[in-house]
Amino acid sequence: MAITAPSPMTTTAVDDEKPLVDFRNVAMKFPNGTVALSGVDITVDRGEFVTVVGPSGCGKSTLLRIASGLEQASEGTATVTTDRIGYVFQDATLLAWRDVQRNVELLAELNRRPKAERREKAKAAIDLVGLTGFEKNLPKQLSGGMKMRASLARSLTLDPELFLFDEPFGALDEITRERLNDELIQLFVREGFAGMFITHSVSEAVYLSTRVVVMSGRPGKIVRAFDIPFPMPRDPDIRFTAEFAELVGDVSHALREGHQG
């Protein structure tokens, strides 16, 4: 499945032939007997932004957990060819006792990078997400959107080749969510990472992605995949075009069919 057309974003390194993420026939059975995934094939190439939509409990998050190494697939092969992986959780997971600067420095600190490098990386990442001026603020002084930006910045310090997003904007209000979607696309274009994004929102999926993958309910299987043809970076106004609406409709249909089947 998922025949991936060469993307316009592809960079020119030599081993670009190999996808960053290559899942073949991946299944996940938990010790308690729950079957979260069954026979999943999915690839993410460089330059791609792949979003997975599906009903609650279909194992979407489990895909990311396997890709990041937090879990092992119980069947099939899951190959990830980079270790520069950014992971953005549902909540911002900031450490409450650290200010923005020190939160963003955390991952470099855990990887024992020198202090000067940490500071520099964090500064650049904070700049990228538009939090300059808030370095000294504590998490409790930030809004939900700002916390998420800090969380993004923290992962950006890893210079990720692959960025995994587990419903990062689900708890935000619509306006903040749309703004962060646009900023995420800017980052995607500028930083050149590949993305794997989980969401409940079909329109968010279509807007952000180069490809949308639809999963069925438990056990999670892939129902269909849609290539999204709009150019990157996205023009916010495509949301109001007939083509966009049609794609959203198609994805929604596939989602509903998968849910029934």
Place this chain on the structure above:
Amino acid sequence: MTATEMSPFIGSAITEEQQEQQEQLAAAIGVADMPVSRKAITTQGQRISRGVRAALPPIAVFLVVLAAWYGVNAVLGARNFLVPRPDQVITEAIVGRTGQGLQILQSLLLTAEVAVIGLAIASVLGILWAVLMSQFRWFQRSTYPYAVILQCIPILALVPLIGVWFGYELNARIIVCVMIALFPMVANTLFGLQSVEKSQRELFQLQRASRFTVLTKLQFPAALPSIFVGLRTSAGLAVVGAIVGDFFFQRGTPGIGSLMQTYTRLLSYPQLFAAIIGASLLGVLMFFIFGLIGKVAVGKWYDPAN
């Protein structure tokens, strides 16, 4: 928009939010019943008047109790020596006879010393115990039941044995104190260490952080608010422990507990009252000081809403 343009707006938003959260924290760690000192630090007139308003009800209660005290004294008639009037307590026990007030103060200081030493030992032991339990599942399974049992044993029943084993002086008093103050430290620290969110743990796991790094950079800081709740509870209990110790182990310099027994025997009721009030103030003071230390240490970042 640049940061400098934003910051004044953010600044004012923060102070208001912080104010509210500090109040929540104060309530959570139990210093909300000390509103006067808390509010007096702030500079805005509006807040001071709020502080005064908060202080009025407790002051009113204090006056009512004082009046009731005089009332009881008057009603008792010939037996009113059982409940000496507040002014008698002050004139006869504290300023009246030379050296008496000083003696009470000295005993209080000794009891306070025992309580502080006991609390320090209980804190170190309690935190260590909890850290070990959080790191080794088997250690928690095998030892936590005994922490609970320690809490359930009536320490008073053990006190004679402690005397037999450790003598009747300062050491025995400190041991009683530690036994009484230990459990809240263990339980609260363990709770705090285990309260870390799964996703935060995984954030560290993804960078292949060692167990020790997770403990020092994630679990321990996250546990600090709970540790301070434990410390405050234990501080109050340490005073109780020290006074219980005084009662039983009367060799060496007398603590406030043994002084109370002496006054009871001598029927020196004003002095007894002064000693009781002194001991109570010591308990309140310890509770308050450790509550305040907690607030200073974690109040800035701790957000009880999360």
